[in-house]
Amino acid sequence: MTRVDVRDVDSLSAVSSVFPAGATRCGIYVLHFADGYEYVGQARNVLTRFRTHVRTWAHPIVALDFAPVPAQELDVTERRVIQGKEREGARLRNSALVGLPRGEAAADVVVARAAQEEWLNGVDVRADVSARCREVAGRDRSARNFRTLAERPYYDLLLDVLAAYVRQVIPAPDHTEQRFWCVTAMPSTGRTAAWQRVAAITVNNVETLVIGETTENGRVHLDGFLNVAPGLRLPSSLDVETDEYRTVGEVQRIQSEAAFLEFAVHHPLVRDAARITAMGLLRKGTSMMGRYHCTPLADDLFARIQWEDRSR
Incomplete structure (x- = not known):
């Protein structure tokens, strides 16, 4: 994974500078918080997802690790990274309420993962009811x-x-x-x-x-x-x-x-x-x-x- 230190700089600019023009932004990321906790996630556009994380977490994010992964391999890779972190004894913020369960979920059949990510990123998608x-x-x-x-x-x-x-x-x-x-x-x-x-x-x-x-x-x-x-x-x-x-x-x-x-x-x-x-x-x-x-x-x-x- 590529590590980006966002402790003392504008976080979004710091992350953006890591990606050359045309580089994939789809992959697995690990957030590192100032209190020592970590959060493992997947994103088809890590910049958009990171922007949401900066806005929503109360604890400051001090670093971001990112590894490009093909979209079809995101679920299995996310699961492996979380399992590896657990074996290392990392303190994960993937808790009972905010942690998205590893791999596929029943909700994926009803709401596509791409749509879930869009929803988490704050997009106002009106539902036709x-x-x-x-x-x-x-x-x-x-x-x-x-x-x-x-x-x-x-x-x-x-x-x-x-x-x-x-x-x-x-x-x-x-x-x-x-x-x-x-x-x-x-x-x-x-x-x-x-x-x-x-x-x-x-x-x-x-x-x-x-x-x-x-x-x-x-x-x-x-x-x-x-x-x-x-x-x-x-x-x-x-x-x-x-x-x-x-x-x-x-x-x-x-x-x-x-x-x-x-x-x-x-x-x-x-x-x-x-x-x-x-x-x-x-x-x-x-x-x-x-x-x-x-x-x-x-x-x-x-x-x-x-x-x-x-x-x-």
């Missing part, structure tokens, strides 16, 4: 939890928040729905006298967005939280806490009023952190939560996405 929206004709909307939720006075605001998250964060949401991610209505988890979940989006088997209603002095308002992987850069103005899930470990949790969460997922740092987290979870496989997916709520969510895209 019109076919998904046409599926709703004659759908049963009588499920008790959904009816209860749809009658809430804040249901329209809730749809805005859910649609913004799915639209900004989940790649090909109409094709990955239920199998890889799901949305639930009025889940009972964590209910107290003053707060209850009203909707949650789960990617793989991890809650990534939870919206609840808080009751104070007889008044009800919507709030919630957004979970992203640790170590990713987030705006300092946000209320960010650290929490832990038994299955995946530590997460960064953004807590706020629901309307602000809708606004937050449009911020590039929040969007990128959420995308990296969701993509890592998608690539870990299908969700065991699919049986709890609320299809009529998803119908309304996709209708809101289609309406907003047509309004732009």
Whole structure:
């Protein structure tokens, strides 16, 4: 691998200077962080991917290793490099939430790896959900939890928040729905006298967005939280806490009023952190939560996405 020291120079210019005109930028890379951790990845254009990494990781990147590899050999080579690093005892940042599993994944059948990389690089690829929206004709909307939720006075605001998250964060949401991610209505988890979940989006088997209603002095308002992987850069103005899930470990949790969460997922740092987290979870496989997916709520969510895209 070719090593590029980016500690004291403009990182993108330093990396660009390594590649002669016409040189391939497709290959395997290793990021070296100031805290001693490393991250192994693959890219068809390492410059574009590196730019995203500089923007999204909270810890400074001090060096980059790169080796050109043909596109058809990226998966197997990435797997070998990670295994070699693990044997050496390297501290890898390819963690439970942000690490893309080695080699091929079930999600590759639904979303091509090139499209996944484009999504991670921050490209705003609008999903055509019109076919998904046409599926709703004659759908049963009588499920008790959904009816209860749809009658809430804040249901329209809730749809805005859910649609913004799915639209900004989940790649090909109409094709990955239920199998890889799901949305639930009025889940009972964590209910107290003053707060209850009203909707949650789960990617793989991890809650990534939870919206609840808080009751104070007889008044009800919507709030919630957004979970992203640790170590990713987030705006300092946000209320960010650290929490832990038994299955995946530590997460960064953004807590706020629901309307602000809708606004937050449009911020590039929040969007990128959420995308990296969701993509890592998608690539870990299908969700065991699919049986709890609320299809009529998803119908309304996709209708809101289609309406907003047509309004732009």
